[in-house]
Amino acid sequence: MNENIPDLARIANSLRADVLRMVHVGGDGHPGPALSVADIVATLYFSVLRVDPERPDWPQRDRLILSKGHACPVVYAALVRLGFMPPETLGTLRCLHSMLQGHPDMLKTPGIDMTTGSLGNGLSIGLGMALAGRYSGRDYAVHVIAGDGEMQEGIIWEAVMAAAHHGAGRLTLWIDNNGWQSGGRVAQIAGLEPIGPKLAAFDWHVQEIDGHDHEAILDAAQAAAAIADRPSAIVAHTVKGKGVPFIENDNSWHKRVPTSDELERALVALGEA
Amino acid sequence: MVTFKGTREAFSVAMLELAEQDSRYVLVLADSLAAMRAARFAERYPERVFDVGIAEQNAVGVAAGLASCGLIPFVATYAGFITMRACEQVRTFCAYPGLNVKFVGANGGLFAGEREGVTHQFFEDLGIMRSIPCITIVTPSDPAQTRQATHAIAQVDGPCYLRIGSGREHDLFKADEPFELGKLRVLAEHGGGEDVALIATGLLLNRVQEAAERLATEGISATVAEVHTLRPLDREAIAAVARRTGAVVTIEDHNILGGLGSAVAEVIAEEGLAATLVRVGLQDVFPESGEAESLLDAYGMGITDVMAAARRAMKRARAH
Numbered sequence: 001m002n003e004n005i006p007d008l009a010r011i012a013n014s015l016r017a018d019v020l021r022m023v024h025v026g027g028d029g030h031p032g033p034a035l036s037v038a039d040i041v042a043t044l045y046f047s048v049l050r051v052d053p054e055r056p057d058w059p060q061r062d063r064l065i066l067s068k069g070h071a072c073p074v075v076y077a078a079l080v081r082l083g084f085m086p087p088e089t090l091g092t093l094r095c096l097h098s099m100l101q102g103h104p105d106m107l108k109t110p111g112i113d114m115t116t117g118s119l120g121n122g123l124s125i126g127l128g129m130a131l132a133g134r135y136s137g138r139d140y141a142v143h144v145i146a147g148d149g150e151m152q153e154g155i156i157w158e159a160v161m162a163a164a165h166h167g168a169g170r171l172t173l174w175i176d177n178n179g180w181q182s183g184g185r186v187a188q189i190a191g192l193e194p195i196g197p198k199l200a201a202f203d204w205h206v207q208e209i210d211g212h213d214h215e216a217i218l219d220a221a222q223a224a225a226a227i228a229d230r231p232s233a234i235v236a237h238t239v240k241g242k243g244v245p246f247i248e249n250d251n252s253w254h255k256r257v258p259t260s261d262e263l264e265r266a267l268v269a270l271g272e273a
Numbered sequence: 274m275v276t277f278k279g280t281r282e283a284f285s286v287a288m289l290e291l292a293e294q295d296s297r298y299v300l301v302l303a304d305s306l307a308a309m310r311a312a313r314f315a316e317r318y319p320e321r322v323f324d325v326g327i328a329e330q331n332a333v334g335v336a337a338g339l340a341s342c343g344l345i346p347f348v349a350t351y352a353g354f355i356t357m358r359a360c361e362q363v364r365t366f367c368a369y370p371g372l373n374v375k376f377v378g379a380n381g382g383l384f385a386g387e388r389e390g391v392t393h394q395f396f397e398d399l400g401i402m403r404s405i406p407c408i409t410i411v412t413p414s415d416p417a418q419t420r421q422a423t424h425a426i427a428q429v430d431g432p433c434y435l436r437i438g439s440g441r442e443h444d445l446f447k448a449d450e451p452f453e454l455g456k457l458r459v460l461a462e463h464g465g466g467e468d469v470a471l472i473a474t475g476l477l478l479n480r481v482q483e484a485a486e487r488l489a490t491e492g493i494s495a496t497v498a499e500v501h502t503l504r505p506l507d508r509e510a511i512a513a514v515a516r517r518t519g520a521v522v523t524i525e526d527h528n529i530l531g532g533l534g535s536a537v538a539e540v541i542a543e544e545g546l547a548a549t550l551v552r553v554g555l556q557d558v559f560p561e562s563g564e565a566e567s568l569l570d571a572y573g574m575g576i577t578d579v580m581a582a583a584r585r586a587m588k589r590a591r592a593h
Contacts (some may be wrong), residue, residue: 018496041310047557054303061341095568096310104372106370107370107371108415113341114337114338114341114363114370115366115369115370117365118361118365119368120455121362121365123334123339124331124333124335124338124362125334125335125337125338125341125366126338126344127331127334127335127338127339128323128334128339128341128342129338129339129341130337130338131335131338131339132324132338132339132341132342132343132344133342135299135320135321136342136343136344136346138342139403141345142293154330155328155330155331155334155362158328158330158331159327159331159334159335160324161326161328162325162328162331162335165326166323176367192305
């Protein structure tokens with residue numbers, strides 16, 4: 001077992017706690033989708049990505065694009081924890097003149113590699129970054145995190161086809177497959193299953209993992225990095241709202257502000273009280 | 274003297290010139306290599322061509338990614354597929370983050386879209402791009418100016434839109450005639466040019482020059498001014514011309530809503546100028562297929578339409 005695993009579990013819950021505090025203080029935001037992707041975000045930022053808080057524009061850095069941009073509080077929390085921004089920034093989510101916009105803004109927030117928020121667009125941009133890396137002779141990796149619901153967007157499949165055609169080997173697509181979208185169950189609104197075989201049919205390297213198992217996330221990241229000649233997808237099975245029992249699989253938390261009482265109970269559940 | 278077979282080839286030649294100077298210039302295509310006359314570029318710089326197939330949204334997204342990593346991508350395909358199909362990608366992922374992406378839209382207007390019909394005639398592109406903040410917008414009027422304009426936008430650090438045509442444009446300018454980004458250019462002042470200002474943009478400039486000459490034979494003194502840059506708009510020079518003549522006609526191969534006519538109307542109204550305005554362009558209708566020159570004639574952009582508009586603007590000015 002990787003020695004970082006216990007740490008990653010602790011960090012992920014700490015990021016979850018920060019998300020709920022941020023949304024509570026800021027008065028707006030999307031806790032459910034941020035909690036479901038917290039383990040992937042924690043593992044990537046704290047064990048996988050080559051980034052440097054002192055040099056957010058470092059050309060050789062690995063890139064992370066949060067295509068499901070509404071989950072950004074969890075990335076903001078990770079960036080603060082890494083030292084890209086001071087901790088007090090977290091109290092300003094979605095507030096006027098804040099560095100922390102409602103959806104990621106690469107010009108306002110150090111450490112954000114790409115502006116995102118309108119769904120479906122991250123993969124095309126990630127493909128562009130990967131192609132730029134190859135053209136420029138830089139070996140950085142590009143990670144794109146998408147929600148399962150956003151796989152309904154047409155541009156995603158344009159990018160899926162083009163990435164395979166161009167053999168974009170340093171590109172990894174993480175699908176936070178929590179089964180929910182804003183309006184309800186993905187399966188009921190416009191079902192996508194089987195996502196993995198669909199991507200495999202497009203000639204992607206595909207892995208399916210438990211998106212809350214840090215060791216599985218690390219192993220999948222390493223396996224993806226070893227695939228040099230085609231893009232890689234990791235279908236991560238997750239629970240929306242993971243880590244806080246009364247938020248898990250309750251889609252009213254897609255966008256909802258916790259009361260003081262709810263925040264307190266959530267922090268207890270996360271071991272962060 | 275260098276001559277080109279139309280604006281598409283002129284753009285392509287400029288791309289080769291840019292690529293020779295700087296390895297950051299790359300081309301993003303949506304199965305538009307042939308349409309954009311880019312075969313020579315692809316032969317010379319195959320590693321600098323990113324063709325994603327018939328998928329314009331993806332093309333613009335890919336360009337955003339390339340630009341975010343320091344390259345200077347030119348996305349070149351049909352104007353409407355960039356400004357309409359990929360509008361959100363242009364706006365949110367290129368313009369909003371201020372990325373250095375250049376958009377080159379072919380078939381701008383009826384003259385360029387001609388026989389293809391409405392699906393390939395793009396007369397909303399300038400209005401759409403004007404409504405998105407921060408995009409430099411240029412509409413050169415001939416092939417030589419297209420080459421110069423391509424070099425000019427390459428020097429801008431930020432998103433730019435270059436509107437070009439089909440390949441059968443008239444040659445109006447000398448090859449080395451400068452293209453001064455953001456500046457109105459006075460081309461003629463017939464008999465002093467104080468009766469009426471003909472302010473034009475794009476590939477029908479030749480018609481405007483002809484209209485001004487014919488007006489001169491009727492004793493009407495017209496100023497011919499070209500506004501080839503819609504953003505940044507040369508508000509001061511437009512206001513000066515409007516102030517001097519008191520009667521303005523705008524001429525563009527575009528819907529009269531949103532493009533040059535709207536931009537000039539904004540200047541006249543906001544500066545509180547005592548000037549009348551008549552907008553020559555597509556009169557807010559859908560056109561049809563047809564031969565290029567006859568299409569412009571049929572849809573209100575004929576030489577006689579420009580002349581009639583000049584007389585109308587002057588008549589209204591006198592009535593004030």
